Amino acid sequence: xxxxxxxxxxxxxxxxxxxxxxxxxxxxxxxxxxxxxxxxxxxxxxxxxxxxxxxxxxxxxxxxxxxxxxxxxxxxxxxxxxxxxxxxxxxxxxxxxxxxxxxxxxxxxxxxxxxxxxxxxxxxxxxxxxxxxxxxxxxxxxxxxxxxxxxxxxxxxxxxxxxxxxxxxxxxxxxxxxxxxxxxxxxxxxxxxxxxxxxxxxxxxxxxxxxxxxxxxxxxxxxxxxxxxxxxxxxxxxxxxxxxxxxxxxxxxxxxxxxxxxxxxxxxxxxxxxxxxxxxxxxxxxxxxxxxxxxxxxxxxxxxxxxxxxxxxxxxxxxxxxxxxxxxxxxxxxxxxxxxxxxxxxxxxxxxxxxxxxxxxxxxxxxxxxxxxxxxxxxxxxxxxxxxxxxxxxxxxxxxxxxxxxxxxxxxxxxxxxxxxxxxxxxxxxxxxxxxxxxxxxxxxxxxxxxxxxxxxxxxxxxxxxxxxxxxxxxxxxxxxxxxxxxxxxxxxxxxxxxxxxxxxxxxxxxxxxxxxxxxxxxxxxxxxxxxxxxxxxxxxxxxxxxxxxxxxxxxxxxxxxxxxxxxxxxxxxxxxxxxxxxxxxxxxxxxxxxxxxxxxxxxxxxxxxxxxxxxxxxxxxxxxxxxxxxxxxxxxxxxxxxxxxxxxxxxxxxxxxxxxxxxxxxxxxxxxxxxxxxxxxxxxxxxxxxxxxxxxxxxxxxxxxxxxxxxxxxxxxxxxxxxxxxxxxxxxxxxxxxxxxxxxx
Amino acid sequence: xxxxxxxxxxxxxxxxxxxxxxxxxxxxxxxxxxxxxxxxxxxxxxxxxxxxxxxxxxxxxxxxxxxxxxxxxxxxxxxxxxxxxxxxxxxxxxxxxxxx
Numbered sequence: 001x002x003x004x005x006x007x008x009x010x011x012x013x014x015x016x017x018x019x020x021x022x023x024x025x026x027x028x029x030x031x032x033x034x035x036x037x038x039x040x041x042x043x044x045x046x047x048x049x050x051x052x053x054x055x056x057x058x059x060x061x062x063x064x065x066x067x068x069x070x071x072x073x074x075x076x077x078x079x080x081x082x083x084x085x086x087x088x089x090x091x092x093x094x095x096x097x098x099x100x101x102x103x104x105x106x107x108x109x110x111x112x113x114x115x116x117x118x119x120x121x122x123x124x125x126x127x128x129x130x131x132x133x134x135x136x137x138x139x140x141x142x143x144x145x146x147x148x149x150x151x152x153x154x155x156x157x158x159x160x161x162x163x164x165x166x167x168x169x170x171x172x173x174x175x176x177x178x179x180x181x182x183x184x185x186x187x188x189x190x191x192x193x194x195x196x197x198x199x200x201x202x203x204x205x206x207x208x209x210x211x212x213x214x215x216x217x218x219x220x221x222x223x224x225x226x227x228x229x230x231x232x233x234x235x236x237x238x239x240x241x242x243x244x245x246x247x248x249x250x251x252x253x254x255x256x257x258x259x260x261x262x263x264x265x266x267x268x269x270x271x272x273x274x275x276x277x278x279x280x281x282x283x284x285x286x287x288x289x290x291x292x293x294x295x296x297x298x299x300x301x302x303x304x305x306x307x308x309x310x311x312x313x314x315x316x317x318x319x320x321x322x323x324x325x326x327x328x329x330x331x332x333x334x335x336x337x338x339x340x341x342x343x344x345x346x347x348x349x350x351x352x353x354x355x356x357x358x359x360x361x362x363x364x365x366x367x368x369x370x371x372x373x374x375x376x377x378x379x380x381x382x383x384x385x386x387x388x389x390x391x392x393x394x395x396x397x398x399x400x401x402x403x404x405x406x407x408x409x410x411x412x413x414x415x416x417x418x419x420x421x422x423x424x425x426x427x428x429x430x431x432x433x434x435x436x437x438x439x440x441x442x443x444x445x446x447x448x449x450x451x452x453x454x455x456x457x458x459x460x461x462x463x464x465x466x467x468x469x470x471x472x473x474x475x476x477x478x479x480x481x482x483x484x485x486x487x488x489x490x491x492x493x494x495x496x497x498x499x500x501x502x503x504x505x506x507x508x509x510x511x512x513x514x515x516x517x518x519x520x521x522x523x524x525x526x527x528x529x530x531x532x533x534x535x536x537x538x539x540x541x542x543x544x545x546x547x548x549x550x551x552x553x554x555x556x557x558x559x560x561x562x563x564x565x566x567x568x569x570x571x572x573x574x575x576x577x578x579x580x581x582x583x584x585x586x587x588x589x590x591x592x593x594x595x596x597x598x599x600x601x602x603x604x605x606x607x608x609x610x611x612x613x614x615x616x617x618x619x620x621x622x623x624x625x626x627x628x629x630x631x632x633x634x635x636x637x638x639x640x641x642x643x644x645x646x647x648x649x650x651x652x653x654x655x656x657x658x659x660x661x662x663x664x665x666x667x668x669x670x671x672x673x674x675x676x677x678x679x680x681x682x683x684x685x686x687x688x689x690x691x692x693x694x695x696x697x698x699x700x701x702x703x704x705x706x707x708x709x710x711x712x713x714x715x716x717x718x719x720x721x722x723x724x725x726x727x728x729x730x731x732x733x734x735x736x737x738x739x740x741x742x743x744x745x746x
Numbered sequence: 747x748x749x750x751x752x753x754x755x756x757x758x759x760x761x762x763x764x765x766x767x768x769x770x771x772x773x774x775x776x777x778x779x780x781x782x783x784x785x786x787x788x789x790x791x792x793x794x795x796x797x798x799x800x801x802x803x804x805x806x807x808x809x810x811x812x813x814x815x816x817x818x819x820x821x822x823x824x825x826x827x828x829x830x831x832x833x834x835x836x837x838x839x840x841x842x843x844x845x846x
Contacts, residue, residue, distance in 0.1 A: 090793040094786050128795045128819050243785065280785065284792040288800075310820070323809040415824050419810035422826075529787040530813060531794065532824040 024079040025193050026112055027066065028104055030136070031120035032129050033087030034408075034535035036148045038062075040120055040176040041084040042544050044186065049547075051555055053714070054100055055110035057454070059086055068190055078190055083114075086452070091135045092237060094246040095525070097453055102237065105141055108224075109250050116192050118144045123153045123173070124307050124536070126298070130291050131284075133167070134203065138233035140226075142196030143169040144188060151175040152309045152536075158298045166294055168200040177541055203290045205236075209282045212239060212262060219258035239279045247525060313408075313536045320412060330416055333409070334435055337400050341393055341439035342470060348392035356385035374576065375569075383568030386644060386704065387561040390442045391553055397436055397443040398552045401450060402545030404432070408535045410450065415532060424512045425519030425527060426463075427456040434460070434511070437467030438504075441705045442560075445712060446552060455525035461712060462518055462722055465705050466511035468504050468697055471645040475696050476503055478649050482669045483689035499693075507697045514729075522721065556708070563707040571643050571703075574614035575651075607657040614639045615655075628695065628734040629688035641701045648696075687746040691738040698730035763837060768814060768830035770804045776835035777801055783832030791833070795819040801838060 031037045042049075045064025052061045062084040067077045088101040099109070107113030119136060121129035126147070136143060147158065150173040164171040172188045174181035205213070216235035217228075225231050242251060242259040266277055320326050360377045367373040404410040414428030421428055429451045436444035444464045448457045468476075480496050487495050519527070609615045618636030625635050633655045640651025649668065656671045675683040700706065706719040713719070770776045778800045781788050795818055796802060802818035813826045 089790065092789065092793070125820050128821050131793055131795070240789065280789045280792060281781070281797070284789070285797050288795060288797050313822075317806075321806060321808070321815070327809055411824075415808055415813065415815070416810070418824075418826070419808065419812050529784060529829045530824070530826050531787065531790050531829075532813070533794075534815060534822040534824055 024065065024081045025115035027080050027082045027116045027118060027189055027193070028085050028114045029082060029118050029120055030085045030101060030105060030132070031087060031146075032089050032122070032125075032132060034533060035087070035120050035122040035125075035129065036176050037087060037120045038084055038548075039541055039544055040146065040148060040174065041082060042547060043176050043179055043182045045082055047547075049551065051551060054104070057096055057100060059097070059100060060449070066186065066189065068186065078193075080115075080189065080193060088132065090132060091139075092240040094241060094243060094248065095453065095528075096247055096249055099248055105136065106139065115142065116144060116189065116196060117141045118146055118189065120146045120148050123147050123150045123158065124309065126158060127291055127295050130295065131287060134201075134287050134290065135233075135237075137167060137169075137199040137201055138203070138229070138236070140198050140230045140233070142192065143167070143199050144192045144197075145169055145171040146185065147171060147173045148176055150181070151178065153307055155307060156299055156301065159300065162298045166201070166298065169197045177538075201290075203286055205286045206282050208277065209236075209279065209286070212266070212279070215262060216255070216258055219254050221252045221255065236283055240283060245526075309536045309538075316537050317412075317534070320409070321415070326416065330413070333404075334413075334431075337397075337432070338435055338438065340396055340400065341436055341443070345392040345396050345439070349389055352388050352392065353385065356381060356388070375572070378576070379569040379572040380565075382572065383565040386568045387557065387564045390440065390556070390704065393440050394443045394446060394553050394556055395549050397439075397447055398549035399545055401432060401447055402548050403540045405450065406538065406540035406545060408537045411532055411534050415534060418530060418532075422527075422530070424516040426460060426515050427451050427453070428530070428532070430456065430460040433464055434467060437464040437469060437511070440469050440471070441465040441467070441702065442556075442708050445705065445708045446556065448712070453525075453528065455523055455528075458713065458718065459515060459519050459523045461709055462523070462718070462725075463511040463515045465700055465702065465722065465726065466507055466514055466698065468507040469645070471702070472503075472696055474646045475641075475648050476500060476693055478668070479689040479693050482672050483684055483686050503693060503697060506694070510698065510729075514725075518725075522725075556711075560704070560707045560711040563710065564704050567703040567707065568643055571614070571640075574617070575609060575612045575640060577612055579608065579611065607655060609636060609651070609654045627739065628731070629685075629691045629738040630695075631683070634692065638701065641696075642703050644704065645696065645701050648701075685746070687738060687741040690741070691734045694737055695730045695734040698726055698733055700726035764834050765836075766831045767802070767804065767816065767833040767835050768827040770835055772804055772806065775801050775803050775838040777838050778833060778835055780834040781832070782834070783829055787829050788832075791823075791825070791829075794821070794823060796823075796833070802835065 029037050029041055041062065041064065044066050049062050049064045052063065053059070054061045064082050064084075066080045066082045083104070085104045086097075086100055088098065090098075091102040091105070093099060103109040104111050105114065105117055117136060119129075119133050121133065133143075133145065145163065145167065147160065147163070150157070160171045160173055170188055170192055172181060172185045174185055176182070210232075213232045213235040216238055217225075217231045220231055220234055220238075224234055238251075238255055238259050239262075241248060242256055243263075244260060266279075320329055360381050363377050363381065364373065367376065401410070404413065410429065410432070413431055416428075417431040418428035421430055421434075426434075430448070432450065433444045433447040436447055441464050444467070445461050448460045448464070451457045451460065477500070480499050484496055484499060489495055489498065610619070615636050618639045619632040621635050622630075622632040625631070625638075630638075633652065636655050637648045637652040640654075641648035652672075653668050656668065672684055673682070677683055700723045706723060709719040709722055710716060764779060765776075767776070767778075778796055778798050780798060781792055781796060796816075800818055802816050805815045805817050805822065807814050808824075811827075813824045814830055815822055815824045816830075817823075
């Protein structure tokens with residue numbers, strides 16, 4: 001490792017160049033989930049976190065810069081790069097997600113080689129946390145132990161010196177939430193970087209296990225091999241992780257073959273034996289055997305005591321997981337979350353919309369009229385508006401999720417809802433994203449990050465857009481109010497309200513059905529049995545939560561925002577060019593009112609939008625839309641709605657030749673109701689309205705959703721798949737409803 | 747060869763007192779005897795400390811009847827009944843091999 005990171009010498013093209021060029025040494029924070037790793041990361045790195053990606057997987061890699069504390073004797077501050085590795089209970093695993101930790105620790109799979117690995121442990125759960133620690137010790141990486149949340153074990157404090165001698169690595173106690181022990185930790189990290197300490201301990205594995213591991217060692221790729229102890233540890237990792245059906249990546253073929261052969265041999269030998277051998281059990285019990293033998297020595301009193309936090313957690317859980325009160329509180333919390341997204345975000349959304357509108361009118365007034373002005377006002381500013389309008393909901397949702405996660409309640413949500421969601425193949429943690437989908441799919445899709453497994457994330461992402469988001473509401477209400485009578489069923493149930501509720505129930509049902517079907521077909525990877533840790537309740541750290549929410553919002557702006565902006569501009573071009581032959585053909589108010597009186601005259605006056613490419617496209621697809629009951633006007637509306645679903649309403653207004661000042665719901669409703677065929681029958685019937693609503697409920701009419709899915713999956717494959725499956729579903733359902741409805745005689 | 751005591755212990759655990767974790771009485775400490783089931787589950791639950799000889803307690807059952815919450819080695823884990831059905835346990839009193 002480079003001890004003097006501040007000075008990078010002239011040797012840049014040498015083989016060691018990567019180390020020199022990237023002068024700051026690399027420090028990893030590794031640990032079980034819920035041990036306060038992220039809080040510790042924030043405390044160590046201050047406000048400077050960079051969010052990147054692990055090679056090959058769509059998991060955030062948060063890194064930041066650590067500086068020596070001001071009290072340090074060195075005059076120029078030393079720097080180190082700290083990376084927050086996703087929480088893991090073990091280095092073994094069968095999926096790519098579980099491979100991240102071992103790849104990061106060993107510098108495999110395109111990851112940079114770390115100079116120091118800091119193991120973060122929860123003071124109250126040392127024995128369970130020690131399992132991961134033992135694996136790291138066996139791999140002989142330079143280690144530093146961090147015993148976090150030390151404040152929670154007043155009554156049974158571990159002896160840190162004993163712990164340090166036991167493993168042969170330095171130990172630092174911290175309370176990251178309160179910022180205690182951070183400066184000593186900083187010094188310890190730089191001291192450990194200067195004099196890295198490789199842990200020394202010996203675990204007795206059964207002779208047969210050891211022999212098996214030794215056989216595998218011979219098949220490890222040469223690049224992996226160093227010392228015999230580490231080779232054996234890698235062989236044990238291979239024995240535990242590689243299987244006939246694992247999803248691990250970049251496992252050398254020789255190694256895989258060797259493990260599978262050995263597995264088969266062992267199975268054949270043991271076929272007749274009373275107790276067949278089991279590598280997992282042999283290896284894991286040997287490690288826990290070591291822990292159970294040595295850990296009592298680090299505590300003064302042997303009597304196991306229940307800590308304050310544990311008692312408190314138990315007391316809270318008695319209420320929050322209670323069959324009656326627990327559910328009531330759960331419903332209340334989720335209602336609050338929903339209310340926040342649906343209602344509280346509204347003022348902020350209005351403010352952003354108004355400011356964009358203000359900027360647009362300002363630009364209209366200041367700039368000379370022309371194509372350039374229109375491009376700036378409607379394309380660029382409109383696009384920016386399309387992006388920033390999501391920010392209030394994204395921020396709000398992530399603040400909520402942060403609070404739920406940090407307090408420990410999110411795991412309880414999964415616990416309470418698992419029974420319901422697993423019946424359709426979703427993870428219990430999918431509940432919050434699904435619920436948020438009623439407000440907007442964009443933050444909801446971003447919220448799928450709370451799930452660890454790629455399969456769970458992907459499946460949730462694919463079905464969230466089927467939940468009826470708030471952008472569909474104006475479309476539903478336009479159709480319902482315009483085309484359905486305000487009558488009452490059985491004399492007291494308002495038909496219009498009933499229809500609205502029915503649309504929400506329909507969309508929820510469809511998304512659950514879709515999850516169940518897609519989970520068995522399109523989304524690969526089998527379901528994994530649930531093992532959910534219910535962490536201790538803790539007061540959330542507000543600053544950390546806000547910081548996380550801001551990071552998410554920024555990454556949305558940077559990555560999805562640019563694409564939404566580009567799409568808005570393309571869509572603007574499509575709906576504005578080519579221009580109408582002469583500007584006078586823009587219908588003015590008298591023409592519009594005249595067309596109400598003489599509807600037959602309406603087709604004669606062509607609105608500008610009909611001349612545009614998008615308008616022509618909308619007309620061209622009319623034959624395809626006819627079986628659903630839609631005409632070309634709806635077709636153009638659907639094209640416009642791609643920018644955002646609620647734009648359907650204003651696009652339809654443009655089609656009817658309403659200019660902006662007149663483009664409100666009422667005049668549009670009158671127009672639609674007045675639109676009749678040549679024989680005098682209304683052009684739009686309730687059946688058609690139903691077909692259109694179902695189409696809107698199901699089709700992926702939202703480029704922002706596609707942009708966010710593309711950003712979250714880092715490929716075009718899934719957004720395209722989503723567009724295709726939702727479009728097909730929408731077409732099929734609308735087709736069936738309209739055709740059957742006509743046959744039945746509606 | 748087993749001694750008589752070992753045999754009796756083994757026999758009792760195997761055929762008389764053993765039950766699966768999903769049937770264990772609430773809040774009663776039990777000792778894990780065998781962990782079965784799909785490999786990914788078995789390995790992960792053992793890595794979380796639920797190995798033969800470990801004491802565990804079923805703390806509560808989720809309001810909808812599944813999953814269940816268990817406590818072991820000071821941490822609280824939640825698993826489904828289907829998987830708990832693969833974990834064989836014995837009442838703590840009937841057992842000599844124990845660990846915290």
